[in-house]
Amino acid sequence: MSTAHTIPAAYRATLGRFTRSTEMTLFAVGTIGFTILAASSHGSLLRGNAVHGILIYLTVPILIGLAQLVVLAVGQMNLSVGTLGGFLAVLIAVLMADHGVPAPIAIAIVLVAGPAIGAVNGLLVVASRINGFIVTLATMTILGGLQYRLAGTRTIDPGSSSLARLGDRSVFNIPVIFLIALVLAAALAFFLRRATAGRRLLASGGNPLAARLSGISNDRSVIVAHALSGLIVAVAAILTVASAPGVNKSIGGDWLLPSFAAPIIGGAALAGGSVSVLGAVLAAFIVRLVDVARAQYSLDPSWVNFTVGAVVLGTVLVGRIRSSRQDRIGRAPDRDSTLRPEPRPDDQAKPLPTAGARSTS
Amino acid sequence: MTGHTPAPDDADVGRPRTATDSAPAVPRWAGRWSAGTAQRLGLVLVGAALVVLFGSARASFYDQQLTVFPLLRDIAVFTVVGLSQLATMSIGHMNLAVGRMAAFSAMFMGIAYQQWHLPLYAGLAVGLLAGAAIGALTGWIISATGVNSFVVTLAMDFALLGLVSLTYSQLTTVAAFTAKPAGMDELRGYSMADVCVGNVCGSPAIPQILLFTIVAMLLVGYLYSRTRTGRELLLVGSNSTAARLSGVPVTRRVIGAHALSGMLAGLAGFMLAVTSGSFTAGIGSEFMIPSFLGPVLGGTLLTGGAVSVVGTLLGTSLVQVIRQGLTTLGTGLENLNIYLGVILLLALSTDRIRSVVSARRAVAHP
Amino acid sequence: MTHPAAHTGPTKPAEPAEPAEPAEPILSADRLAKYFPGVRALDGATLHLRAGSVHALLGENGAGKSTLIKVVTGLYRPDGGRLALDGTPIDFHSPQDAVRAGISVVHQERNVIPEFSVAENITLRRIPSRRGLVDRDRMRAQARRCLDLLDLDLDLDTRVGSLSTAQVQLVEIAKALSTDSKVLLLDEPTSALTLRETDRLLDIVRRLRDQGTAVLLVSHKLEEVFAVCDTVTVLRDGVSVLEGEPIAAYSREDIVGVMVGRAHTAREFAPRTVDPHGPPMLELDALSTASGHCDVSLDVRRGEIVGLYGLVGAGRTELAKALMGLDRVVGGTIRVRGEDVRIRNVGQALNTHRIGYVPENRKEEGLFLDQPLTMNIAVTVWSRIRRSLGYIPARRERELAAEYTERLGIRVSGPSQLVGQLSGGNQQKVSLAKWLAARTEILIIDEPTVGIDVRTKAAFHQLIWQLAADGLAILLITSDLPEMVTLADRVLVMRDHRITGEVPNTHDYASVSQAVIRLIHGTGSGSLPTAAPDPSNPDPACGFEPSNRP
Structure with a gap:
């Protein structure tokens, strides 16, 4: 630790960045929102089973958000998050209920199948050079068909097993499956921040040409990102089976949109290279709060979608207004035209200009 | 018209990008054959082969009332859905909210019929305006913020999903507008044999609603092949910076493309509502995937700059023939999606293989 | 391509730093x-x-x-x-x-x-x-x-x-x-x-x-x-x-x-006359822009080629974009044909004021590589030739494209060839052709011969010269001093978003280039110029000058 004296400075910089960051805003919004909800519910929201319920249903949104986030990090997108999750969930249930496969083996199979299917997505993108959007649209369709084929019209109950017991277990009234999701989020954040493979992934997303010239294989980054996405989806599928009474063909059908909402509200640039795991987790929490609020005031479930859509549009607009104001204040003669993006409001590949500062993991 | 470009379809303007930088200078007709016409010809052949296949497996596949009429009706609706997506694809954007814009638009039609008691076509106009307005708003947000159209239309999808359901639950008791203006039932059930003079100019197998599709195709085709606006849309898709520097009003074109997309989505919503008999919040929920399938199979580029209106019809037809065929065979719809996905991947891969081969050839003969 | 004049004999290991016999190349x-x-x-x-x-x-x-x-x-x-x-x-x-x-x-x-x-x-x-x-x-x-x-x-x-x-x-x-x-x-x-x-x-x-x-x-x-x-x-x-x-x-x-490849001589073109009477076609008076231009004044007359020289980042391209309505003007005036104008967008610059801009970066900013030649040339004339319902008479469009293809000697296999398949020189001609087709009278040409081979370059110079002889007012931005000396009637030097001086072109390469380089480097120290706001000119519009440069 010869350079130990510089490390506090680095942490201070990180901390300083955090207080000005999207994450901080999201944290404040989440806290205030929760406080208001708790107060207006006269404290019933703070009771054990209410908290438990909030967290149980937060597990899957966090995971699918992360599954999307990791492909966004390399500048890709994965439309097959929902149907892959649904397919894998049905696969576990069918293996256990119809074929009598013990839970640990079923889980192992899915943990292999998820990344494998994800890697196939990545391979197809790399080999065909076709837009990842269309490739994953195709695999999304295929997996949806496979899920339907496996499940048919029935609802499969995998029966009581070690998996179901996992879903019921809590530590200090915090569901274990939620803790698993948090651990996975922390692991992903660590991977993207500290692992060489994670850094390569972000480098490929941040500037593919520069990454390539530095000897990084962008193709490998794309495949790794899709495989990781598949792995996270597999965990989401397992936890879904663990916590739900049964699974059917509609599981995963409504995952696609929330999977994008969490990382986008959380500050991921759609052009890749800059993502925030913490932001995505906080965003998933906020979306969950909207749902809680809806239940508390017994509103129509449609309010959730409406609010989430409006919030994303609002984030986008506010972020833009803020950055253009900064532009106007700090405008110097343009000497660094190589780094400053062209003022092209119609550009497709522009990163999402959410709040100014953005952490890189 | 002015007797130029003996192209197989006049709506095919814009040119597919060459897949590699090192492609040799080839005469344009060669590129056109390999990339455009060949693709559409392939769609026709595959589609025809499937029709024969399904027909020989089940004679009922040729039944005018039970199979052909609903098949053509679906083709009619989903071709318009494809055109809606094509409008945004022409500028290199996408519209993930295509289904919800249809629902939004159809909601206004429902209100127009039920609350305002407007006649059929006045209500249609109100709905189309609503669709164009929501599309224009989307386009404006994209232009003003510079954010990827994917994000904006996705968020719009969320917002409209909520908004439409809320409105239906506020204004209706059965979650649908059931008022039917005069002429709606006829529109739904009539075939060309009913509106034309029987077998002279129409067949009982061809639904009347197909006329809407033909009008939409003609207008969109005219727009992209013959007008300044259409060409400028393609140029925005091709290179928006160069377009701006050449005097193309890029912001206006972006808004226009999205407004057109919203309006066509609205038309598709109307057609679906007519065929299903009522205006519900669920209209358009199945639109998103087919909206990409048709144009992409038909040769419209996701990256913008090239569109094919006829290709969209062919691509959509192929998808619907498979759907109808599987239903007739009784295979069950669960297989449909698998086949569709595989076909999509195969179609795109052959495109890729073709470009790799031509690049190889280019290297071999510099 | 043959070897140039045999200055030297075979390679000899001359340098003392090297070993006695040439090492095998790595x-x-x-x-x-x-x-x-x-x-x-x-x-x-x-x-x-x-x-x-x-x-x-x-x-x-x-x-x-x-x-x-x-x-x-x-x-x-x-x-x-x-x-x-x-x-x-x-x-x-x-x-x-x-x-x-x-x-x-x-x-x-x-x-x-x-x-x-x-x-x-x-x-x-x-x-x-x-x-x-x-x-x-x-x-x-x-x-x-x-x-x-x-x-x-x-x-x-x-x-x-x-x-x-x-x-x-x-x-x-x-x-x-x-x-x-x-x-x-x-x-x-x-x-x-x-x-x-x-x-x-x-x-x-x-x-x-x-x-x-x-x-x-x-x-x-x-x-x-x-x-x-x-x-x-x-x-x-x-x-x-x-x-x-x-x-x-x-x-x-x-x-x-x-x-x-040959002794460097400034090419002699047929003489051309600059019309000294009447107002200049384009005149900038103490112009300041949002991207930091300060007190920029210049004028270009009919038939004149005015060169704008400067280092990368001096603000020349940005000035051109401001003239096309792509950047905000915060002070001073632009006069076109003697009248004060405000230019808000490219369409206005083109259709109302007849100003064209051939960008430096032709692939990213000038051309639609995946579109045919006709679309690339005709983009600027659609607003002129369109009829009711936005209808574009295709034959008229193709005639126009063919006319300029021929006039500029663009080598293509046909009007529908993709521009991405053309060579750099031909692409640059396409990028220029669309402005000529639009009948512009003021043309800003930015680095016209970057990435173009020597022979095409000479032809291009001839072309620009001819355009000026035909009466266009041309503002030529180039970092290629020989090109500047060959073409420009006078050279303006821009540094840090300001015009720092003007050099009349005597067509004597050595003296012109020395004068220009002296202006670029200020005192001639040779280092990159640092921001030196002119205290004698306290223009409020230039208030936010380069203060926050790292």
Whole structure:
């Protein structure tokens, strides 16, 4: 630790960045929102089973958000998050209920199948050079068909097993499956921040040409990102089976949109290279709060979608207004035209200009 | 018209990008054959082969009332859905909210019929305006913020999903507008044999609603092949910076493309509502995937700059023939999606293989 | 292509720094060929790099220097020829292979990950790791070492996206030094550096040479080349016309002569007359813009070519864009044909004021590469030829395109050929043709001959001259001094978004270029100009001048 004296400075910089960051805003919004909800519910929201319920249903949104986030990090997108999750969930249930496969083996199979299917997505993108959007649209369709084929019209109950017991277990009234999701989020954040493979992934997303010239294989980054996405989806599928009474063909059908909402509200640039795991987790929490609020005031479930859509549009607009104001204040003669993006409001590949500062993991 | 470009379809303007930088200078007709016409010809052949296949497996596949009429009706609706997506694809954007814009638009039609008691076509106009307005708003947000159209239309999808359901639950008791203006039932059930003079100019197998599709195709085709606006849309898709520097009003074109997309989505919503008999919040929920399938199979580029209106019809037809065929065979719809996905991947891969081969050839003969 | 005049005999191991007999080359490229549609970028380029030697690679813009570097570093696959490293043939499939083989390169374009820190960017080629995790201590130590080599005091944790261009360039050089490479390729490494930073870099190059590295330097600054290089290869139109000769045997004039291929004479065109009467076609009076232009005044008359010279980043392109309505004017006036105007967008500049702008960056800003020729030329005339319902008479459109294709001598297989398939020179003509088709009367031409071969360049000069003779008012932006001297009637020099002086063109290359360069560098110190707001001109519009430059 010869350079130990510089490390506090680095942490201070990180901390300083955090207080000005999207994450901080999201944290404040989440806290205030929760406080208001708790107060207006006269404290019933703070009771054990209410908290438990909030967290149980937060597990899957966090995971699918992360599954999307990791492909966004390399500048890709994965439309097959929902149907892959649904397919894998049905696969576990069918293996256990119809074929009598013990839970640990079923889980192992899915943990292999998820990344494998994800890697196939990545391979197809790399080999065909076709837009990842269309490739994953195709695999999304295929997996949806496979899920339907496996499940048919029935609802499969995998029966009581070690998996179901996992879903019921809590530590200090915090569901274990939620803790698993948090651990996975922390692991992903660590991977993207500290692992060489994670850094390569972000480098490929941040500037593919520069990454390539530095000897990084962008193709490998794309495949790794899709495989990781598949792995996270597999965990989401397992936890879904663990916590739900049964699974059917509609599981995963409504995952696609929330999977994008969490990382986008959380500050991921759609052009890749800059993502925030913490932001995505906080965003998933906020979306969950909207749902809680809806239940508390017994509103129509449609309010959730409406609010989430409006919030994303609002984030986008506010972020833009803020950055253009900064532009106007700090405008110097343009000497660094190589780094400053062209003022092209119609550009497709522009990163999402959410709040100014953005952490890189 | 002015007797130029003996192209197989006049709506095919814009040119597919060459897949590699090192492609040799080839005469344009060669590129056109390999990339455009060949693709559409392939769609026709595959589609025809499937029709024969399904027909020989089940004679009922040729039944005018039970199979052909609903098949053509679906083709009619989903071709318009494809055109809606094509409008945004022409500028290199996408519209993930295509289904919800249809629902939004159809909601206004429902209100127009039920609350305002407007006649059929006045209500249609109100709905189309609503669709164009929501599309224009989307386009404006994209232009003003510079954010990827994917994000904006996705968020719009969320917002409209909520908004439409809320409105239906506020204004209706059965979650649908059931008022039917005069002429709606006829529109739904009539075939060309009913509106034309029987077998002279129409067949009982061809639904009347197909006329809407033909009008939409003609207008969109005219727009992209013959007008300044259409060409400028393609140029925005091709290179928006160069377009701006050449005097193309890029912001206006972006808004226009999205407004057109919203309006066509609205038309598709109307057609679906007519065929299903009522205006519900669920209209358009199945639109998103087919909206990409048709144009992409038909040769419209996701990256913008090239569109094919006829290709969209062919691509959509192929998808619907498979759907109808599987239903007739009784295979069950669960297989449909698998086949569709595989076909999509195969179609795109052959495109890729073709470009790799031509690049190889280019290297071999510099 | 034949060898130029036989200045010297066969290669002789002349330099004292070299061993008695020429060492086997570490990297040798023999008769490399690389073709692009319509262009032979490399057509027999030969290059040998030896350990412990600094080699210069020279050539005009578009001679194929950068292409050669991209082939050597695995970014392009060659279409012919042979590449060998240490005597063994190599076939790089990707830049990774080159990195692994020990070839480091600083490319002309900036290649950094903006979201990553300085330390991480420097060590990106070989991320220090321990059991799959980034070893931050080692990473920072390595990065610090590389920065120390360059005498740079940069914070290792700063995001590279927030650095200035010069700092980014230094980070890239540090990155190339981060691995011990056998071969170091530097493609215009000093374009954004100050004189002091450049000196520092050249010192390092010498040190690396002494340690046995083979260094290749591509630079258009001949002083640097003569200061540090031992041997030289000159490329012309993709062919090596001088192969690995000792540089000491040549004078600067010799080298320039070899680069250009013939004695440099300013071309004589038929004389043209500038109409001195009436108001100028375009006149700027104390113009200030949102991108920082301050008190810019100039005028261009009918039939006149006014040159605008300056370093990269001096604000010339930005000025052109402001005139096209793409940047906000915050002070002063623009007069077109004697009338004050406000230009809000390109459409207005084009249709109302008849101003056209041929951008520097034709592929990104000027052309629609995946569209046919007709669309590319006709884009500016649609608003003129359209009929009711927006209908474009296709025949009229094609006639117009054909007319300008013929007039500019654009070589195409047909009106529907894709512009992306044309050669650079023909593409540039297409980029110009659309403005002529729109009947512009004021034309701003930005770096018209970058990446264009020598013969096409001459034809292009003739064309621009002819346009002025036909009565257009032309504002010519170019960094190519010979081109400026050949074409312009007078030269304005821009520095830091201000006009710093005007030089009348006497067509005497030496005196004009000296006068211009003196204006560029202010006092003639040779360092990059620093911001020096003129205190005698307290224009409030220029209040937010370059204060926050790093």
